[in-house]
Amino acid sequence: MKLTTAIRTAVAQEIVDAMAAGTANPTPVMEIYTGAEPAQMGQTISDTLLGTLDLSAGAADNLNGVIDFHTISDEPSAPASGNAGWCRVLNRDGNEAVYFSISEDGSADIQFNTTSIIQGAPISISSLQVVVGGA
Structure with missing residues (x-):
């Protein structure tokens, strides 16, 4: 799918707002899972x-349809081993806001340098941008 910059920007802002919504917890969280993104x-x-x-x-911020995540805190000790396939962001009230697919070859919403996660090892994301609807 390809979208105009105006539409991408509007959709990206809706996603950013959904991720930041809520008041029950101080921050939203990103949960990383094995497998394929659910339908x-x-x-x-x-x-x-x-x-x-x-x-x-x-x-995150919305930069003309690009979701530019702010600081992401590390997972100090992965609870399990496996290959990351997707993630979901839960807003500050713990409600699902968005799912993203993950790959290490650029074929998904988010690219990791490696999708192999090892139990007990840290998970770190130094920077993250997601382009909404292609460029």
């Missing part, structure tokens, strides 16, 4: 949770 949100997740990373309270 629908809100279903029971059977994939293995590989890590949970805290986002900043505002989560």
Whole structure:
């Protein structure tokens, strides 16, 4: 799918707002899972949770349809081993805001330098941008 910059910007802002919504917790979180991104949100997740990373309270900025994440805190010790396939962001009230697919070859929403997560090892994301709807 390709979108105009105006539409990409509007959609990206909706995602940024959804991630930052809520007041129950100080920050939204990103949960990283094995497997493929589920077809629908809100279903029971059977994939293995590989890590949970805290986002900043505002989560991200919208730069003309590019979601530019603020600081992402490390997962100091991954609870399980596996290959990361997708992640979800839960807003500050713990509600699902968005799912992103993960790859290490550029074929997904988010590219990691490696999708291999090892139990007990840290998970670190130094910077993250997601282009909404292609360029």
